[in-house]
Amino acid sequence: MTVRPADALDRIVYLMDRVLADGTRVRAFARARDVVEATGDDEVARLHAAGKLTDLPGIGPTTAKVIGEALDGEVPSYLEHLEAETVLDVGEGAELRAALRGDCHTHSTWSDGGAPIEKMARTAIALGHDYMVLTDHSPRLTVAHGLNAERLVAQLDEVAGLNEELAPFRILTGIEVDILEDGALDQTEELLARLDVVVASVHSKLRMERREMTKRMVSAVASPHVDILGHCTGRKLVGRGRPPSTFDAEIVFAACAQFDTALEINCRPERQDPPDDLLDLAIDWDLRFAIDTDAHAPGQMEWQVHGCDKATRHGIEPDRIVNTMGADDLVAWAADHG
Numbered sequence: 001m002t003v004r005p006a007d008a009l010d011r012i013v014y015l016m017d018r019v020l021a022d023g024t025r026v027r028a029f030a031r032a033r034d035v036v037e038a039t040g041d042d043e044v045a046r047l048h049a050a051g052k053l054t055d056l057p058g059i060g061p062t063t064a065k066v067i068g069e070a071l072d073g074e075v076p077s078y079l080e081h082l083e084a085e086t087v088l089d090v091g092e093g094a095e096l097r098a099a100l101r102g103d104c105h106t107h108s109t110w111s112d113g114g115a116p117i118e119k120m121a122r123t124a125i126a127l128g129h130d131y132m133v134l135t136d137h138s139p140r141l142t143v144a145h146g147l148n149a150e151r152l153v154a155q156l157d158e159v160a161g162l163n164e165e166l167a168p169f170r171i172l173t174g175i176e177v178d179i180l181e182d183g184a185l186d187q188t189e190e191l192l193a194r195l196d197v198v199v200a201s202v203h204s205k206l207r208m209e210r211r212e213m214t215k216r217m218v219s220a221v222a223s224p225h226v227d228i229l230g231h232c233t234g235r236k237l238v239g240r241g242r243p244p245s246t247f248d249a250e251i252v253f254a255a256c257a258q259f260d261t262a263l264e265i266n267c268r269p270e271r272q273d274p275p276d277d278l279l280d281l282a283i284d285w286d287l288r289f290a291i292d293t294d295a296h297a298p299g300q301m302e303w304q305v306h307g308c309d310k311a312t313r314h315g316i317e318p319d320r321i322v323n324t325m326g327a328d329d330l331v332a333w334a335a336d337h338g
């Protein structure tokens, strides 16, 4: 079986994202893929025959080797290696993973994601999902190109078109809305009411004083629009890292219980939010949970295995996890809980 050079490079990008490989390396392969795609198969084949692939911008020895092997009808050795080395093992969470019907937290190139909506959706389909909730950022998160009301409305149009094409799979409309410093939400009431599922997260002033942070989070959790509280501590475990925010978890989780707002189990390897002790506390409050990847690239949509292992280790029952629901039930719950 021959693989097109652009497809081989695209698969390499996917596999690198699956293990959160260094961004610079991933971007190099993504650029090579785009260059090859833009150059066209015939011209790429001609350059390969002439031994001149590295004349193309962004093509170095490694990517040229991948392209050459693909054109010669081989599975590129670099790709073969990555396929084997980046497999994510699911442990005790295997049964739960099989019970998940979708992912409630995903990003696209509309904000700071690395792939168009359609590509994210097709990946979700390949992973066996019935739906994904598209949750791009809200306007105040300017570093992530958050969507103002106008752009969000335009996105809803694109989603409607894609849903016709991809049925019975469904892209559910959503947002990862910023919880502003005073606890208000960073999008219009009208749009928040219109969306299928709303994830609310803190992205700024993470070092806020405990009492203020508690009030801020409770305000968001109590909003009738908010369905899921995203990565509640905001901690980061890799690189320079970031300590968890401080807040009174008893009060925040009491509010989640009161308003039936789900707590996100964020599967990103560098977040793993909430930490184990807070997760146990949330279980004591009998909260609902959402096992979300917070994927910013297709390969990252496989990360649900991490959250499933964690949830199973903590003894969370599948019926307390909102994404074990089918799309209709999930949307109905989001519309009238609390």
Ligand SMILES: [Zn+2]
Residues within 6 Å of the ligand: 176, 201, 203, 230, 231
């Ligand atoms: Zn976030």
Ligand SMILES: [Zn+2]
Residues within 6 Å of the ligand: 105, 107, 176, 294
């Ligand atoms: Zn996110």
